Amino acid sequence: MNQIYLDNHATTQLDPRVLEAMLPYLKEKFGNASSIDHNYGNESAQAVKKAREQIASLINAKDPEDIIFTSGATESDNLAILGIARAMKKKGNHIITTQIEHKAVLESCHKLETEGFEITFLPVDRNGRINLNELKKSIKKETILITIIAANNEVGTIQELKEIGEIARINNVIFHTDAAQAFGHINLDVRDMKTDLISISSHKIYGPKGVGALYVNQENLSIKIEPLFYGGGQEMGYRSGTLNTPGIVGLGKAAEIAKKEMIETQKRLSNLRDKLCIGLKKEIEVEINGESPKRLAHNLNLYFPGIEAKALINEAKGVAMSAGSACTSKEVKPSHVLTAMGFDNDRIHSSIRLGLGRFTTEEEIRLAIKEIVRAAIKLKSI
Ligand SMILES: *Cc1c(COP(=O)(O)O)cnc(C)c1O
Numbered sequence: 001m002n003q004i005y006l007d008n009h010a011t012t013q014l015d016p017r018v019l020e021a022m023l024p025y026l027k028e029k030f031g032n033a034s035s036i037d038h039n040y041g042n043e044s045a046q047a048v049k050k051a052r053e054q055i056a057s058l059i060n061a062k063d064p065e066d067i068i069f070t071s072g073a074t075e076s077d078n079l080a081i082l083g084i085a086r087a088m089k090k091k092g093n094h095i096i097t098t099q100i101e102h103k104a105v106l107e108s109c110h111k112l113e114t115e116g117f118e119i120t121f122l123p124v125d126r127n128g129r130i131n132l133n134e135l136k137k138s139i140k141k142e143t144i145l146i147t148i149i150a151a152n153n154e155v156g157t158i159q160e161l162k163e164i165g166e167i168a169r170i171n172n173v174i175f176h177t178d179a180a181q182a183f184g185h186i187n188l189d190v191r192d193m194k195t196d197l198i199s200i201s202s203h204k205i206y207g208p209k210g211v212g213a214l215y216v217n218q219e220n221l222s223i224k225i226e227p228l229f230y231g232g233g234q235e236m237g238y239r240s241g242t243l244n245t246p247g248i249v250g251l252g253k254a255a256e257i258a259k260k261e262m263i264e265t266q267k268r269l270s271n272l273r274d275k276l277c278i279g280l281k282k283e284i285e286v287e288i289n290g291e292s293p294k295r296l297a298h299n300l301n302l303y304f305p306g307i308e309a310k311a312l313i314n315e316a317k318g319v320a321m322s323a324g325s326a327c328t329s330k331e332v333k334p335s336h337v338l339t340a341m342g343f344d345n346d347r348i349h350s351s352i353r354l355g356l357g358r359f360t361t362e363e364e365i366r367l368a369i370k371e372i373v374r375a376a377i378k379l380k381s382i
Pocket residue numbers: 009010071072073074075102104149151152153178179180181200201202203204210211212
């Protein structure tokens with residue numbers, strides 16, 4: 001069945017231009033990027049270098065060598081959080097994060113609690129935003145790291161990254177942000193935002209799965225990171241293991257395309273997103289969860305009063321959408337993000353996340369409205 005894909009926060013379709021760029025590195029250009037004594041290795045090393053530049057350019061990083069390739073944002077989050085904590089525990093044992101992080105951050109922090117670290121999980125308001133004064137007040141002399149999600153994967157809320165960076169810098173605390181949903185979707189400038197570490201995922205920006213990066217501001221000499229893996233010392237020792245050249249080339253190409261098309265795509269998708277919302281509101285009762293003035297243009301998290309989210313997803317078979325985040329949607333546990341925003345379980349179990357993407361068309365939005373309205377009316381009548 002040809003479903004309309006509206007689950008772009010879970011993952012995105014590989015852009016054909018990205019596939020095209022990757023193909024030679026899956027075929028004849030198979031060299032190991034570390035084996036630079038011959039053409040095969042050199043060719044791969046050059047390709048990896050170009051990808052570093054493409055990614056650095058998208059976030060305005062000074063030095064392409066600040067980009068460390070990983071297997072995805074989960075690994076980048078683990079490397080940043082566990083790595084900083086374990087390397088810097090002599091300096092302090094306190095970390096500040098939020099209640100609306102991705103599990104990759106939350107579970108890394110919970111792991112650190114078992115290693116003697118104290119974690120502050122900042123609350124958020126009804127729109128999913130942290131309070132900057134609360135952040136300031138929670139900083140202590142033992143605080144070594146602030147890790148705050150850039151754009152939330154369920155409700156699309158964008159935090160005040162520049163202000164957070166400022167607070168971290170003034171207090172001499174390292175600032176990490178999980179930008180899996182933000183990188184390539186909104187403008188991120190590491191110099192302007194004073195970010196020390198950024199987690200990046202390829203498959204959220206139309207690149208291949210299983211590859212990502214961690215930006216490390218190596219100008220900030222206070223940063224120390226204990227690696228997760230030991231071996232050949234690739235990626236300046238931060239991440240041993242033979243580089244995934246095809247994946248890295250794909251991520252680089254995806255970043256290059258995002259840089260060129262970001263503003264136009266944002267405009268087009270926020271327009272389509274609003275059309276979707278207005279179209280549904282005309283026919284059925286819906287409310288937006290998290291209407292932050294600053295949120296991702298392609299995100300729409302909706303509450304359907306009196307309708308079970310799972311039932312709606314099953315009934316509206318023509319549309320691929322998700323209840324809560326993909327990683328937790330198998331569990332019956334209500335979304336920790338919507339809970340932190342102050343919504344009750346009834347509302348959470350009646351809420352659906354819609355994520356538009358680069359390949360979403362106007363026609364698809366028209367059809368998606370029809371399908372969701374049909375399903376909602378049918379479920380209401382039972
Ligand atoms: C998808 C996602 C991750 C995990 O990224 P992977 O590359 O799939 O490991 C982490 N954080 C956020 C906010 C995400 O959306």
